[in-house]
Amino acid sequence: MLPRRLPAVNIPHLWRKPVLSRLQQEIEKGLAAAIVRRFGIQPPAVDASLPPDTTLGDLAFPICLQLARILKKSPREIAGALKEDVAALPGVTRVEVAGAGYLNVFLDRVVVLRSLLADPGGPPALADEGKIIVEHTNINPNKAAHIGHLRNAILGDTLVRALRYLGRQVEVQNYIDDTGVQVADLVVGFENLDVPAPAVVAREHEHFDSFCWDLYARVTALYKEQPELKARRGEVLHRMEEGGNATADLATDLAARIVRHHLATMARLDIGYDLLPRESDILRLKFWARAFKLLRARGAVQRIDTGKNAGCWVMDLADDPEFADIADTQKVLVRSNGTVTYTGKDIAYQLWKFGLLGCDFRYRRHEDDSPGRPLWVTTSDRGENHAPSFGAGHRVYNVIDSRQAYPQKVVTKGLASLGFTAEAGRSHHFAYEMVALTLDCAKELGMDLTDEDRARPYLEMSGRRGLGVKADDLMDLLVERAASEVLKRHPEMDRKELDGIARTLAVGALRYFMLRFTRNRVIAFDFDEVLSFEGETGPYALYSVVRATNILRKVAESGGPRLSDLPALAEQWLTTETPQPPAGEWTLARECGRLGDVVAESVEKCEMAGIARHVFTLAQTFSTFYHRFPVLTAADETTRQRRILLVDLFRRTMLRALDLMGVQVPARM
């Protein structure tokens, strides 16, 4: 569904890059100028790369390999001619011609280290762009959240954190589809299956959402036995859209109850929102009517009189090359029975997100908000007077799995066909592949599988079949697992601390797991993998920071500088004549210096796996450092101080990097 690379989410020019890349940029410019001077040609893009290891240099330029053809000279000869010019650039201590003709640059490590210590993990500063709206989570409020929803929420929340780190103003929205077919199914379930009223269920079951998970699967089975119930579902849907009747009230109540559970589930992972826009309000406040009018005025929708779409209002996509692949070029926005499809409502919603609809929701505080994190929900009743202003964003990310790429394209096309081409260009479908279940996993869940199922590489989760791993169940498993690991190492630990650490480790394990896969890869979910705390996992990363923290604690305990003294120590060190740090230590510093670039690149590519990977690389680099270089018992005071500062640089960088992933660091584990 996606182009191979997303259309570049263009980040307006970085006017201040992190220290490493800033230096790198200067050298790229200087090298380009030298090429013009020596050879009288304008070179292609001069880009630095990283040499395989730091003993070869800190930056490597392959440009001479490309110039060889143009200049008809050997790459090494060209590199040799440029070597002195590059060596004279500020921040460069040495240049070597290596391999086939690489120009390898050694940086002044002390200069770099000084800047890093002054601002560890600092982001590149970006030109202000205005509000960015990120929509994620968006779970149908008719059942418990499952691990597929977790991938969505974790990707979305990480994107939000990355954007905020880059200095963006972000508004997080979690759209509540409370008038959709799936909620109607649940209403049919409560009406026709032998279950207590919702209020009673809520009293008797701690997990109302989990109860509905089962009920939803039972309704699906019931439709097979009593097909006439499907007509009832249609009626229910109609009544829900009308509002102001008992059926609609039941639906609203059910959706609200389940949303509260979803919010609680996500809160366990430190995922929150600013606004819950409700679909019912889009209807009640006539958002669709308004969007529909605009679309008709532009001739962007047509009423169809004949054929299978007779009686519907559709958007015709035939003339658009983007949709050349679609067999049926008409996308229905208004059904023949007069109700609006999700895509129709989504067009209205998207217009509102950009402030193009000319009308607004009313707002009230959600009952589950907290002083530190206000949460608002839309309403069509009287709103509160002091609500902040929502919507009217400059850029919009919709975090939605790639199975919905086609309707997302229709939404964007809707904007474009109304003449809002700039906004269409700033509408980003942040697409990712689904989470499926391995066959082993499905068996562990006790699912009975068909032969067809067993022939597949993995199974798509299905709410209708009740096939899936619930988010809360997985979290419970992770917390339990974490608690037992911590207890093994700290048998004396009190319950309260243990619970806190176990929760932190569980969040770290889960969030790391969901982020380590690039978004175009289907995750075939497997319990053993997600429950692993060794190797490339969240707990491994946390462990490295805990160790760093321990070193610094022991430094303080042995009469050395305390955490609060370290800035002063860095300051003092900054002004002292210092030898260049050796390669093994420098590698750690260099990795720390890359965070800002890594995040900027991750946002540009909408690829949050880059952040996870970098966190792992940082942890791994530190682990190597930890084993090779004693800090407390360093040979001399200069070395000891430098290492203390390096450990602190690592610690502070990791705190920021892990915070981007929504993970806190425990004091011990």
Place this chain on the structure above:
RNA sequence: GCGCCCGUAGCUCAGGGGAUAGAGCGAGGGAUUCCUAAUCCCUAGGUCGCAGGUUCGAUUCCUGCCGGGCGUACCA
């Protein structure tokens, strides 16, 4: 049918026009009077799905095949 995604070590995955293709798990071997062994070090393991093309150079770009997944709804 058409479109999109995936195919890299036994398994799970990174990477990406150029320096010996990387990591984790698993397998084998080693390290703990020393800052937590949730760690570290070493070894084995790869015609980067297949075939063409572009290029000084392709695992990476292009084309065509093969295998798998998803989409192509008056569900979302």
